[in-house]
Amino acid sequence: SKEVQQKNHGLEQELQALQTSNAELKNTLSHTESLNSEQRKQLARLRNDLVAALNKEKEQSKKIALLETELENKKGVWGTLAGVFQNKTSPKK
Secondary structure (H helix, E strand, O other): OHHHHHHHHHHHHHHHHHHHHHHHHHHHHHHHHHHHHHHHHHHHHHHHHHHHHHHHHHHHHHHHHHHHHHHHHHHHHHHHHHHHHHHHHOOOO
């Protein structure tokens, strides 16, 4: 009887240790899940920021291309006007 009581007491202590360990693991799991959730949100925000930056880059590239085309057209106009002006003001041979 005494031996059974000692064995029972040992098992109760083991059970208590396992319950404590289980509670600690649950807390760790909860904390890890919370961190994981926050990191997923941050990743989503970063992806959205990246998409927005890429879209803005495309838009800026289009604007630059249009401005470059416009500049080339104006250079052509000024070159033509300068040529006409030079032809009219140069002494005739």
